[in-house]
Amino acid sequence: MSAAPTVGTGPRRFFYIRHGETAWNREGRLQGQREAALNDLGQRQASAAGDTLARLLADRGLDVAALAYVSSPLSRTRHTMDLLRGRLGPGLPQYATDDRLKEMSFGAWEGRTWHDLKRAEPAAMAERRRDCWGFVPPGGESYAMLLERLSPWLAGLAEDAVVVAHGGVARALLHGIAGIAVHRAPSEEIHQGRVLLFEAGTAHWI
Numbered sequence: 757m758s759a760a761p762t763v764g765t766g767p768r769r770f771f772y773i774r775h776g777e778t779a780w781n782r783e784g785r786l787q788g789q790r791e792a793a794l795n796d797l798g799q800r801q802a803s804a805a806g807d808t809l810a811r812l813l814a815d816r817g818l819d820v821a822a823l824a825y826v827s828s829p830l831s832r833t834r835h836t837m838d839l840l841r842g843r844l845g846p847g848l849p850q851y852a853t854d855d856r857l858k859e860m861s862f863g864a865w866e867g868r869t870w871h872d873l874k875r876a877e878p879a880a881m882a883e884r885r886r887d888c889w890g891f892v893p894p895g896g897e898s899y900a901m902l903l904e905r906l907s908p909w910l911a912g913l914a915e916d917a918v919v920v921a922h923g924g925v926a927r928a929l930l931h932g933i934a935g936i937a938v939h940r941a942p943s944e945e946i947h948q949g950r951v952l953l954f955e956a957g958t959a960h961w962i
Contacts, residue, residue: 767954776801788862801949802836806843823915825851860924863895889938934959
């Protein structure tokens with residue numbers, strides 16, 4: 757994963773988990789900052805991410821109780837955090853929520869499907885294809901704006917952490933930390949049920 761990071765490396769490492777699947781994910785519907793509950797698969801993915809994280813932390817000799825835990829305040833991320841923490845054992849510190857970890861806002865497009873937008877908004881979708889990083893949906897945010905929102909949060913994350921948030925947030929961090937080019941970062945696949953390790957200016961899937 758190449759190019760220079762744009763916001764620095766933050767803490768030594770953090771373990772990033774995207775929330776589990778929702779019905780809107782399955783339908784290709786833009787959630788943004790709307791609420792959507794985990795479906796059955798999403799709950800299983802959250803537990804699987806917890807199992808992966810438990811193994812990863814044990815292999816690295818890390819104490820699960822010594823890490824910071826922080827989540828987006830949206831319900832799908834908090835539910836994911838609750839489920840994965842249930843796989844890590846007792847004695848964990850309370851987790852925090854941070855509004856800056858909310859998903860990128862899609863504004864007036866939230867609740868609509870990509871299929872509908874391609875049919876109903878061809879000019880806007882063509883503009884988005886030309887500059888996905890800088891494109892701002894009506895009343896929403898671009899990836900560039902999202903990274904600007906995330907940068908102070910990242911700068912203040914002073915200890916190793918477990919972070920549960922969203923696909924768009926992960927893509928912004930892949931550019932900001934790991935230096936993935938802006939023309940590539942918005943199309944990076946952000947898996948559900950897996951752990952993305954950010955460490956020393958790099959990022960890789962576990």
